Amino acid sequence: MSSIFGGSGSIPSDTSSSKDLNARKEAVMSSVRNELALANAQELINKTNDKCYAKCVTKPSTSLSSSEETCLSRCFDRYMEAFNIVSRTYTARLAKERLEGQL
Amino acid sequence: MADRFDDATQKELQAFLDREQAQARVQQSIHTFTSMCWDKCITGTPSTRFSRGEESCLVNCVDRFLDTSLFIVKKIESQRQGA
Numbered sequence: 327m328s329s330i331f332g333g334s335g336s337i338p339s340d341t342s343s344s345k346d347l348n349a350r351k352e353a354v355m356s357s358v359r360n361e362l363a364l365a366n367a368q369e370l371i372n373k374t375n376d377k378c379y380a381k382c383v384t385k386p387s388t389s390l391s392s393s394e395e396t397c398l399s400r401c402f403d404r405y406m407e408a409f410n411i412v413s414r415t416y417t418a419r420l421a422k423e424r425l426e427g428q429l
Numbered sequence: 430m431a432d433r434f435d436d437a438t439q440k441e442l443q444a445f446l447d448r449e450q451a452q453a454r455v456q457q458s459i460h461t462f463t464s465m466c467w468d469k470c471i472t473g474t475p476s477t478r479f480s481r482g483e484e485s486c487l488v489n490c491v492d493r494f495l496d497t498s499l500f501i502v503k504k505i506e507s508q509r510q511g512a
Contacts, residue, residue: 351438355445362453369460377467381475401475405467408479408487412463415491420455423495 374405466490 382397383390390398434442470486479487 347434347438351434351442354442358446358449362449362456365453366456369457373460373464377464378475381471397474400477403477404471404475404479405463408467408471409459409463411484411487412466412491413459415488416455416459416462416495419492419495 370406370409374402377405378402462491462494465494 378398378401381401382394466487469490470483
């Protein structure tokens with residue numbers, strides 16, 4: 327992929343319509359958004375994997391037992407819930423501090 | 430052929446990237462806090478729902494961490510002024 331701002335040496339051609347420019351701009355924006363969403367999801371998956379493995383699979387045997395799978399499933403749901411609680415609390419705090427001009 | 434974006438568009442994209450970057454930093458903090466507060470608050474085997482204690486622990490964990498951060502900054506500031 328070339329630089330996201332396009333080649334530095336090329337001259338803006340007056341044949342390219344503003345519609346085309348807008349489309350390229352939107353493409354850059356949506357690819358940035360997608361990359362960030364993907365990184366976010368990957369981080370969440372890695373974290374749940376670590377945390378739930380530590381909690382649920384304390385003595386690894388030749389396969390996952392059904393009780394381990396039940397634990398993993400609940401752990402995953404709880405980790406997502408914890409993420410949402412933390413997210414709500416942090417964004418509420420950020421908004422409050424911004425209002426008071428502290429953080 | 431890759432045309433350069435015009436100045437106005439470059440400015441707009443830069444502002445967009447700044448916003449997205451700030452948002453990404455917030456997201457990263459949320460991951461860090463969730464991990465830290467999970468370890469502090471969720472000590473038992475995960476059940477089908479959080480207990481009230483666990484849920485309020487998570488909320489308090491985030492708020493007290495930020496209080497700690499503000500406290501430390503204030504302390505350093507006051508020590509610098511005292512010196």
